[in-house]
Amino acid sequence: MSSRPEDLVSMDDIAGQLVSSLGESGETLPSVDGVVAAARDIQEVLFPGFGRTRRLENDLAQVAECSELLTRIRSRLRIEIGRSLSHQVSLKLHGNDPPDADFLTRQFLRTLPELRQTLMTDVQAAFEGDPAARTNAEIVLCYPGIFAICIYRVAHQLHQLQIPYLPRILTEWAHRETGIDIHPAAQIGPSFFIDHGTGVVIGETCQIGTGVTLYQGVTLGAWSFPRDEDGNLIRGSKRHPTLEDGVTVYSNATILGGTTVIGAGSQIGSSVTLSNSVAPNTIVTIEKPSLRMREAG
8 A cells, every 4th residue: 555645754853853842841940749748758758658668677677767768858849949940940930040949948857847847737626626536646647638638738848938930840649639729829727627629629829727628629719810900810819718717617518708807717518609708606698408209200
């Protein structure tokens, strides 16, 4: 069978067309796999035994392995942070003198002891909030909410250091793994518990206090997206709600808007939609719907 002319195009021709069309995406970018590999090591440092398959016999062995993991994390993060910064420079978003990747990596690593303390308050909140939980270890190993919160808290620290790309890579990885979508810029206090978790969305400018509990399907979202006179989105404004200390939001509730404040100790019932603030210690529910039953057929 004779070849058609279109079959004779060489792989080099196709490759040349692809490369010439890359534009900015052809610049060096951080590796998603590399960032996730670093995150898995960070999880092991924060929750020793999370990914380990062998038992360590004594404290000295644990310290040695932790030190080895930290060295590997530093190496991986330094590479990925360096790539992120270089890409920002190529887009003229950073100037010609970007922050030092090694310095930022060391700054991040210094936050890990305090980060672990905060995460243990999250684990304890899950234990106290879920009667099905038997041990803290079960929560760490099995609960998608703790997985998502752990990765969020790591990503938030990177975001605070103004490291590009890596925070979103991490939280979107956790989103894919758990169905829980937490923007790394959200501000979330300790003792945070997400029960079940599937479908939870926490927007970029959310502010969440201490001891807050969310159930599955909760959306903390934006009411609208303001635009400037040219029709461009205005970025950086407060668009998402504030939940004060001790708030509980039950399944499939939706709370919208940057000026919406849910007062301390309030409870927002299942399937409620709110775009107005609520005073402290308020219970908000939908009136009980009536059921209609009839014979089938």
